[in-house]
Amino acid sequence: MQPTTDRWWRDAVIYQVYPRSFADGDGDGMGDLPGITARLGHLRDLGVDAVWLSPFYPSPQHDAGYDVADYRSVDARFGNLGDADKMIAEAHGQGLKVLVDLVPNHTSSDHPWFGEALAASPGSDARERYVFRDGRGPGGDEPPNGWRSVFGGPAWERVVEADGTPGQWYLHLFDATQPDLNWGNPEVRAEFLSVLRFWLDRGVDGFRVDVAHGLVKEENLSDWEAPPVILGGVPPDGPPAPMWDQEGVHEIYRQWRALLDTYPGERILVAEAWVQPAERLARYVRPDEMHQAFNFLYLQAPWSGDRQRAVIETSLAANQAVGATTTWVLSNHDVVRHATRLGYPVGQDRLHGIGADDPQPDIALGLRRARAATLLMLALPGSAYLYQGEELGLPEHTTLPDEHRQDPAWSRSEQTERGRDGCRVPIPWEADAPSYGFGPGDRSWLPQPASWAEYALDRQRDVPGSTYEMYRSALRLRRTHGLGRAALTWVQSTPERLTFRIGPLLVMTNFGDEPATLPVGARVLLSSEPLDADGRIPADVTVWVLS
Structure with missing residues (x-):
């Protein structure tokens, strides 16, 4: 079960746990570290x-914990450092590596540093840890520039002096409670090297780096008034x-990589970087920088054979040019679940x-296409990311009452963007239990x-054909056929059909309305849905065959 330590990350399948919503160990309605530890066997299985x-x-x-007040501790909602240590040890005992999120673009406004900055005067060392600027116009009443928050509204907040x-004014590319750090400040850089060491010393195997493309701002903060797109990247x-x-x-990540390379066991850095084109994203995974970067171009690719091939080819070529592995992902905590996205007309915004x-x-x-998309993704060379609950075929909660929404995007967009709460709802473990087994209560x-x-x-374990058993x-x-480290060879690609060889397998996805014919003598190993009565591949189905 344990992946090889020889560059294990190049073909690893990594499962994202959203701690609030995975498993609640104490019954308070919020997921926590003990709950996660108790459910690690699910990930092993x-x-x-x-x-x-x-x-x-x-x-x-x-912002659901992406506003960090202390990078070296655990929120009481989720447990304590002892619980984190137990979780890491138990995961390793189950043969699982552990990655934790790192949020270096901004802190919480509750972070001690920001409190010191508010109490200090303009130009002080405390304010130099963040991006403070004088305002424009008479009396400095206007923001320093026209930048907008990706959660809606201006990206600047004015403070009241002592x-x-x-x-x-201070910069916040996200919520006003998330002031951006000044990465031109040596103290900021030294602090995060210390934070990395803290968690590496506790045994974590790597870090997913939030907003990895946003730490450094253009020095003169030149004006920019283009409408923001929530986590939508750069046109x-x-x-x-x-x-x-x-x-x-890139200088920052080279320094981080040098630190990680001093630890045993291939510790890794993973970039959340909404960057286009693929060639620029690949610069984050050059040999002396990060190990992986999320492939959001693939996540957003339309459900069409030729469009899928184009993104796959572009991704592989860009990463191979720098000797990096390619990642594949269909869902995460920031996007509508793919079992729901794919239930809308192809090409919808x-x-x-x-x-x-x-x-x-x-x-x-949506579920039919999601299952087909999953088998297509898991056959691709490189590393794959799964988001908790997708192995159950979970859709988005599309009828969540608005009064329950907590995503700051909902309020800051003046209630025009529903935000990300629908993909963050606690997942179901037991059909007839209170809270579906999420916790001991309801x-x-x-x-x-x-x-x-x-x-x-x-309801799905040991049930042939269930989404869970398909994932397993x-x-x-x-793993058996080494698909993550195999070479891909295209056989056919049209808007209606996509076929490629990977290792010993032939992978076929039918995007069209008409059934597709299997090669003569092909032996089906796995299919996202049953074949039709004539042994053909129905619409919106992927099959893995030996041929």
Whole structure:
């Protein structure tokens, strides 16, 4: 079960746990570290190689923990450092690597550093840890520039100085409670090297780096008033944005990589970098920088054979040019779950959350395509990421009552963007248990839809053809046949069909309406749905065959 330590990450399947919503050990309605530890056997049985945990640090939770108040501790909601140590040790005992989230672009406004900055005067060392500037216009009443927050509204907040007068402005590319750090400050750089050491010394195997493309801003903070897209990256055909993908980020990651390389066991860095084109994203995974970067181009690729091939080819070529592995991902905590996205018409604009009064997806079609997309993804060479619950076929909670929404995107967009709560609802383990087995009681921090009983793990385990058993079979075959380290060769690609060879397998996906014919003598190892009565591949189905 344990992946090889020889560059284990190059073909690892890594499972994302969103701690609030995975398992609640104490019944307060919030997931926690003891709950995660108790459910690690599920990940072992599923067949993944590693677990990545979203933030569990002390935080006021204005952005679900991505507003960190203390990088060296555990929020009491989730447990304590002893619970973290037990979780890491138990995961290693189960043969799982452990990655934790690192949030270096900004702190919480509750972080001690920011409190010191507010109490200090303009130009002080305390303010130099963040991005403070004087305002424009008479009396400095206007923001320093026109930058916008990706959560909506201006990216600047004015402070009240110690004498009670209106003062400087600070930058927050996200929520106002998430002030951006100044990565030109040596103290900031030294602090995060210390944070890395703290968790490496506790045994973590790597870090997923939040907003990895955003740490360094253009030095003169030149004006930029383009409308922001929530985690949507930088348009490839426009001028470069002064707050994203600046050259200075690479120096930071080279320093981090040098530190990680001093530890045994191949510790890794993974970039959350919404960067286009693929060639620029590949610069984050050059040999002396990060090990992996999330492939958001693939996540957003339309459900079409030729479009899928184009993204796969581009991704592989860009990463191979720098000797890096390619990652594949279909869902995470920031996007609408793919079992729901794929239930909408092909080519629809990217969704930023779904509410009860929005057009609803075709649930059956979405799951059918999601299963086919998963088998296509898990056959590709490189490393794959799974988001908790996708192995159950979970859809988005598309009818979540608006009064329960907690994503700051909902409030800061003046309630025009539903945000990400729908993909963060606690997952179901037992169909007939309170909170579907999420915790010992019936509490859950976001309400679970009644329809989720049918997706519960205990309704799918050992049931042939269930989504859970399909994932287990795919991960077993992927490992057995070494697909993650094999070479891909294209056989056919049209808008309706995609076929390639990988290792000993032939992988075929039918995107069209008409059934597709298998090669003569082909032996089906795994199919996302049953073949038709004539032994052909139906629409929206992927098969793995020996031929």
